[in-house]
Amino acid sequence: MKFKKLILASSIVATGLMTNLTYAAENIKVGVLHSLSGTMAISETTLKDTVLMMIADQNAKGGLLGKKLEAVVVDPASNWPLFAEKGRELLAKEKVDVIFGSWTSVSRKSVLPVLEELNGLMFYPVQYEGEESSQNVFYTGAAPNQQAIPAVDYLMNDIGAERWVLLGTDYVYPRTTNKILEAYLLSKGVEAKDIMINYTPFGHSDWQNIVADVKTFGSTGKKTAVVSTINGDANIPFYKELGNQGISAEDIPVMAFSVGEEELSGFDTTPLVGHLAAWNYFQSVRTEENDKFIKSWKKFIGDDERVTNDPMEATYIGFKMWVKAVEKAGTTDVDAVEQAMIGIAVPNLTGGIAVMNANHHLSKPVLIGEIQANGQFEVVWSTPDTVIGDAWSDFLPVSKDLISDWTAPVSCGNFNIKTAKCSGE
Amino acid sequence: MLRIFSLLVFSCMSWFALAENAPATESNTQFETLLAQLPSTKLSKMAPLVDKIAAQPSPQVPELLQHLMEGELYYLKAANELVYAQPNQQQTYDLTSVLKTEALAPVSIYALKKIRTNNRIRGQIRDLLANMYLSNSSPAVRLQAIKQLLDNPSKTGITSITRLIKTEQEKEIRELMSVVLLIEQLEKGQTAEKLAAISQLEGRLEPTVKNALVKELKKLSASQDLSISQDKSELHKALTRAIGQMEQDGDFYQLLDYLFFGLSMGSVLLLAAIGLTITFGVMGVINMAHGEMMMLGAYTTYVIQQTFPNLIEYSLLMAVPAAFLVSGLVGVLIERGVIRFLKGRPLETLLATFGISLILQQLVRTVFSPLNRQVEAPQWMSGSLEINPIFSLTYNRLYIIIFALMVFFSLLMILKKSSLGLHVRAVSQNRDMARALSIKSSWVDAITFGLGSGVAGIAGVALSQLTNVGPNLGQDYIIDSFLVVVFGGVGSLWGTLVAAMTLGTFNKFLEPSMGPVLANIIVLVGLVLFIQKRPKGLFPQKGRSAE
Numbered sequence: 008m009k010f011k012k013l014i015l016a017s018s019i020v021a022t023g024l025m026t027n028l029t030y031a032a033e034n035i036k037v038g039v040l041h042s043l044s045g046t047m048a049i050s051e052t053t054l055k056d057t058v059l060m061m062i063a064d065q066n067a068k069g070g071l072l073g074k075k076l077e078a079v080v081v082d083p084a085s086n087w088p089l090f091a092e093k094g095r096e097l098l099a100k101e102k103v104d105v106i107f108g109s110w111t112s113v114s115r116k117s118v119l120p121v122l123e124e125l126n127g128l129m130f131y132p133v134q135y136e137g138e139e140s141s142q143n144v145f146y147t148g149a150a151p152n153q154q155a156i157p158a159v160d161y162l163m164n165d166i167g168a169e170r171w172v173l174l175g176t177d178y179v180y181p182r183t184t185n186k187i188l189e190a191y192l193l194s195k196g197v198e199a200k201d202i203m204i205n206y207t208p209f210g211h212s213d214w215q216n217i218v219a220d221v222k223t224f225g226s227t228g229k230k231t232a233v234v235s236t237i238n239g240d241a242n243i244p245f246y247k248e249l250g251n252q253g254i255s256a257e258d259i260p261v262m263a264f265s266v267g268e269e270e271l272s273g274f275d276t277t278p279l280v281g282h283l284a285a286w287n288y289f290q291s292v293r294t295e296e297n298d299k300f301i302k303s304w305k306k307f308i309g310d311d312e313r314v315t316n317d318p319m320e321a322t323y324i325g326f327k328m329w330v331k332a333v334e335k336a337g338t339t340d341v342d343a344v345e346q347a348m349i350g351i352a353v354p355n356l357t358g359g360i361a362v363m364n365a366n367h368h369l370s371k372p373v374l375i376g377e378i379q380a381n382g383q384f385e386v387v388w389s390t391p392d393t394v395i396g397d398a399w400s401d402f403l404p405v406s407k408d409l410i411s412d413w414t415a416p417v418s419c420g421n422f423n424i425k426t427a428k429c430s431g432e
Numbered sequence: 433m434l435r436i437f438s439l440l441v442f443s444c445m446s447w448f449a450l451a452e453n454a455p456a457t458e459s460n461t462q463f464e465t466l467l468a469q470l471p472s473t474k475l476s477k478m479a480p481l482v483d484k485i486a487a488q489p490s491p492q493v494p495e496l497l498q499h500l501m502e503g504e505l506y507y508l509k510a511a512n513e514l515v516y517a518q519p520n521q522q523q524t525y526d527l528t529s530v531l532k533t534e535a536l537a538p539v540s541i542y543a544l545k546k547i548r549t550n551n552r553i554r555g556q557i558r559d560l561l562a563n564m565y566l567s568n569s570s571p572a573v574r575l576q577a578i579k580q581l582l583d584n585p586s587k588t589g590i591t592s593i594t595r596l597i598k599t600e601q602e603k604e605i606r607e608l609m610s611v612v613l614l615i616e617q618l619e620k621g622q623t624a625e626k627l628a629a630i631s632q633l634e635g636r637l638e639p640t641v642k643n644a645l646v647k648e649l650k651k652l653s654a655s656q657d658l659s660i661s662q663d664k665s666e667l668h669k670a671l672t673r674a675i676g677q678m679e680q681d682g683d684f685y686q687l688l689d690y691l692f693f694g695l696s697m698g699s700v701l702l703l704a705a706i707g708l709t710i711t712f713g714v715m716g717v718i719n720m721a722h723g724e725m726m727m728l729g730a731y732t733t734y735v736i737q738q739t740f741p742n743l744i745e746y747s748l749l750m751a752v753p754a755a756f757l758v759s760g761l762v763g764v765l766i767e768r769g770v771i772r773f774l775k776g777r778p779l780e781t782l783l784a785t786f787g788i789s790l791i792l793q794q795l796v797r798t799v800f801s802p803l804n805r806q807v808e809a810p811q812w813m814s815g816s817l818e819i820n821p822i823f824s825l826t827y828n829r830l831y832i833i834i835f836a837l838m839v840f841f842s843l844l845m846i847l848k849k850s851s852l853g854l855h856v857r858a859v860s861q862n863r864d865m866a867r868a869l870s871i872k873s874s875w876v877d878a879i880t881f882g883l884g885s886g887v888a889g890i891a892g893v894a895l896s897q898l899t900n901v902g903p904n905l906g907q908d909y910i911i912d913s914f915l916v917v918v919f920g921g922v923g924s925l926w927g928t929l930v931a932a933m934t935l936g937t938f939n940k941f942l943e944p945s946m947g948p949v950l951a952n953i954i955v956l957v958g959l960v961l962f963i964q965k966r967p968k969g970l971f972p973q974k975g976r977s978a979e
Contacts, residue, residue: 046904049803166551177949207948210908212899213700215693215829216943223686226822228643240804240900247809247898251816251826257555275808280503281551377550380503387475387550 034077035070035339037062038097040108040118040129045085046239050318051110053269054132055080057319058107060307061326071333079103087117094118098125104339105130105329107322112136112179119144128341130329132321134264134286136183140398140411140420143341145348146368147325148318149287150396151187157373158262158285159188159234161388163195166260168232170201172221174245177206181236184264188234190402201229211241214248222252225259233261242266246279256281256377268314271382279378287371288320289384292357300356314382320356321369327353328363349414359393366411366420368396463490464531467514470547471507478553486560494564496530501557505530506544517544555584563589571602578608582640585612611636615644623663630670634677637685638821642678645671685823690941696829698936699836703894704909705916705928706840707887713923713973714860714880717771718778720786722913723906724793725885728762729755729892730901731796734805745810748893755889762792763885767878793903804902813897828897835894839887844925846883856880860923860973919959921969930970935959 039058041051062076070076079101083089090109097103098121106122106129109115115131122129122143134149162168171192175181185204192202203224205217225231237245242263249261262283268290271279290301300323305311328351333339336347352362355371362370370393376384399406399421408425412418419429466485473481482500486493499505499516506517508527515536517525525544527536549557562580565573566589581589590612597609611633618629626648633641649671652664708722733751740747766788774781813831816824847853858866859876867873895905916935920927935955942951966972 205947208952210904211948212908213697213948215696215826216690216940217948219689219693220944226639226643228640228647240902240904243804244899248826251814251828253816253824257551257558260551275806278814281554283551385546385548387548 034075036103038103038106039080042085043082047085057322087113090114090118094121098127130325132318136180147321152397153394154285162232167230169229170231172233173204175236176238187400212244214245218248235263238265250278267316269316276382277380282378285375286317288317289376290315291383294358297356324361365414366398370395463488497557505547634674694937694940698933699833702836702932703891705913707884708913709917709928711884718782721789723910724789725759725888726892727906728759729889730896732758733893733896751893755893756886759889760882760886764882767881797903804900807896921971924971927971
């Protein structure tokens, strides 16, 4: 009993001290945990710059809680274990108040235990495979039900696809997404023989067989569509081979989940015109917020040719929300901000309002765009309203009863609605 | 092929443009009202409108649809009219009015609103145009049109084919027309007609024909007990036989397909490995920077395309000697600067060349940025050579096979016939003896290393057509190159050829059933087992002092 009191007392003192320390510090520190070298540098450097731009913006407006924001940038160098180390450095040594970071799921999974151990707060800005919910992470990218499922619905209802080719790079995101999609397609009455699944290694460049297989698979008279979770470099030789073997978007459309403006920039997209991508944001959407964002991005980076993309919007929304939550809580204390975050609303760049839900996922619109000859996307379909991100897929048997709710009384990331218990406990 | 087609279409459009100056009639005003609806119509309501426009007798219809399909139809906000717009060099858009003939000044994109389409609308327009182009004066356009109609024949299409087949001069087009009619007959006709159609369709390869036959067979099996009527069972037999024949043909061509894939992959491996085999064989140097020599060759291609943007069609031809020189020169520098000081110390050379490879990668990253660079494919390298409806060879791979063999035989000739080759062979067989015979072995080393690196540069030119030109290009191929060299037997050109083709073909035959990851693993395991049995590879060096 005495011992418990002692712990309580000391923790109160400790918290007091910590708060004092934070108040004593001159600046609010924002950690940036994005790879600036290695294979992911191409994508992640852009996000680092986005955070820096947002910080500069906020400081120009007078900072936050009367203090200046200060960026602490580290480079985990596309090395997954290094994400954990650098995350620890940010939290334990630099004592940052929040982290913006990670791109690949494996890097997020590696930094997650550190965040939970040291009670840090991270904003994760990329679409991912779901099946995860942590109190210390806010997921501002799309969950599968905000990208994959609506995209498949579009192919099914608007394009009339009956046969499905699921192509992916061999790692956790495509495998989990395809598992969800396969279950979803089967539940919609698609026969197993009408689904073809294929995985290729990172950077795969010899697509002859696979594209020929797709062609044969699609020649049975039933409308065929490809759902691509192919990541990174491998996309270019893949699309090239499609063009060379004479598969046009009208014959067999390819719906990609990882190809955005950045990936297409500087590449001749004429043979790709009409192929599709599903995101929550496209640069081509004309709204006042987006025009402003694009303009300030080009000015900040000093290059008129640079494009914006979906993870940048997710970073933008995440940052704006965090600022609002800190203002609402009146402190940068992680627990207070975490609770203040829920319900915070920020306008999306493509119209509508993004709301942070109790499961730490956003409500966002889903857009489907066709690739144009200029490397931009033209929106051909969008959800009439925003869609709430679902941490746990309803189409997988292991997760269909799980929900995530970080508000009282549930306060749990994997609450089973059948047994009314948190599975993790 | 598609590009040739659109070129032709444009040439016939100028013909349409000539016929355009007809006086405004009642139908023309109706056409104009329909056009006026285009800017405000939502994408979901577009399809019926396009159908209505296509049904108009106005001569501008095909041109309009063509532009709409290619995304060049815009709405000029200020003047309130439809225009065809194309971007020009000055970042503005050149305009041509749809209805009037007077010229319009170029405008910026903000003055325009694009008439949007999507895949479905484009597909619909393609079908509509195919119907119109069936009677076109150019045979190539007619052929493309009938091919389009073969997959999606419409009612109006069938009527016009029935009419046009009588006057069609080209044999190939007439044949395809009859296939469309026969499929129609197969679907709608009486049993006797169906049987006749099947017997005429037998031996065709088009997937559409097979699909029609399979559909018919399904319908038959579902509808009736076969034993009741003899007609039906006969039909059943004929259908099964025709489908079986088609499947057999399909399997045969699939085999050819895999063979082609295998050979093309083998050629890439050959190109990548052949330079290595020379340096490895002659000097015993494990050159870890070999991949970076390929990368330099690929970047040379990129630089040449950037320097001569108007000569894309010839840039690859220019790039081959240039890449040979650049990579060869770098090779000689590496040999003179580093490797010759490490003679006879394979581990140290391995480490040194590995270091060089990292330096070169970082250098390229600094100069060209870590992003992949785009190397354009010339027209003659894109598309595919269609041999029959289910078998075609992609041009880029075809040229690379030919190119790889050319490189192989030129190297063979150099080593067999030239005095340099003689010296190289002498040094590789017995260095001390060669030196005793007054061959400058250090000079031979430098030239050999330069030659090997230069060939790697040439390989880079070919690779720029297949994969990403980026700092990591070399790394992706270095392992494969070593595999080929070790499998083929160090220093043997023929061994490299056989090894590359074997590995490529093996891989491509395994891939469809195993998937690319597992296929790679199986090839590797097989190779390990092979090396256990024959450590010197397929074609070991012979001779008294060869070790």
